[in-house]
Amino acid sequence: MTDRRSPTVSIGDGERTAFASDARGVSNVVGYVLIFSLVTITIGTVFAVGITGLEDRQAAERVANVERAFDVFDDNVRDVQRYGDPSRSTEIRLSGGTISLTEPTAVELRNASGGLVGRSLDSRSLTYTSGDTTIAYENGAWFRGDGTGAVMRSEPRFVAADGRTTLPIVRLYPLGEETVEQEGTVQIVVERSSRPQLVETADASADDGPFDLWIESPYAEAWERYFVRTDGFSVNTDATDTANDTVVAHLNHSDTVFVADDAVNVRLLR
Template sequence: MIRDRRGVSETVGFVLVFSLVLLTVGTVLTVGYGGLQDVRDAERVNNAQRAFDVLANNIEDITARGAPSRGTEIRLAEASLGRGEPTILNVSADWSSSNFSTGNDSLDSIVYEAEGTQIRYAAGAVTRVQSGGSVMLVEPNFVLSDQRVILPVVELVVEQRSIAGSRTVLVRSVRTNREVELDRGVDQFQLNVTTPATDAWEGYLEEEGMNCTRPSDDRLSCSIDDLDSVQLVRFTIEVTFG
């Protein structure tokens, strides 16, 4: 009888130890897999940010350094890339004898989207937009001071399609027009921006010395007075995906 009880005890002990091992392995796999997923998602968005930094530099080659075209490769990795919600830009200026306004310019955007996060290139800037707000990753090539403003308006005409999956997309940008629309001193300069990345634009424009208010959640109205020189140059750039 003593031998039988000892055998039962060893069997029960083995079952308990084996169950504990299975529980530990299962917990590690569950928690570890979730952590790996988080790391993968974060790295995927970080890679997109780096690619959009290159995209911004390439488009600046077109607007600031006279290049006729540029190509940028962006790896999707289970994400989507395409034309997104536009940024609406309205630029106006007043001086003693007259005034100027661009009207509401609808500027196309290039948007990478994965897991509820958007990386956007629009109006010369790269922003990251999430449910909690937005941040500016690459500032537009504006010159804003208390004496002069140089404002390149980057008007993208983006191919109307979206690409999803895990592939590398070639984003090709080609300049089709360059036009100086305003070049003079003004009494008041006003810039209105309607964008999903309002937080990012507000922080940037106020840091550059403009006075900004928010007429609505997605709209900014910013101004600066008594400028010796305002230069507004429009670049029209066609964007295709390959």
């Protein structure tokens, strides 16, 4: 009788091993996952670094725009001083920052015994703040601060030579709003309050001198560096205390000292 069972196929050990080790399908999946992960990580890294760099660039550009606006403001104040223009205006894009006329700072002329000569000249500061960045105008100079310190970007028009010192003090007075915080643009209008007035003529020959100029300011360290590098002034280290916002400059040309009070009104318009 014929055996009708299906023939048995024998598979040797070598053939079993070759079949079991054929992982081409698994290798394709693993390769795809690795490539996909690498592409995802690369795109994520580039995106994160690129966004951070872009944000830093935008923040730096915003601050640079404000600095340029303060340059214009400084020029406008000088034009009002020099030419007697009734008013000048400057536009500043706040971009989330704040512009304000902050608490008064004081400027005083004192004699050798520390007595006040004339009167104390108090003034507001025009200040822009955004995060740790501060840009401020006070007493004829403007400053840039970044949390840990500040530098003077525009110097006052102090002149000292040949035994004579002239100190034009620019004082700001607020009219209307004193603080504006928004995303848009603010117009800063400078208006002449009065013609510059000669507050005091100090004469060392009348036993008033020698003289020191006292400035109370949150930017005392920047004022100190200004007096160190400027001819006709030297820092009175015994009286200067920058930790408490006080800098004292000795007037080397103090035979005659002129202190001019130049007051201007400032409006912040939305």
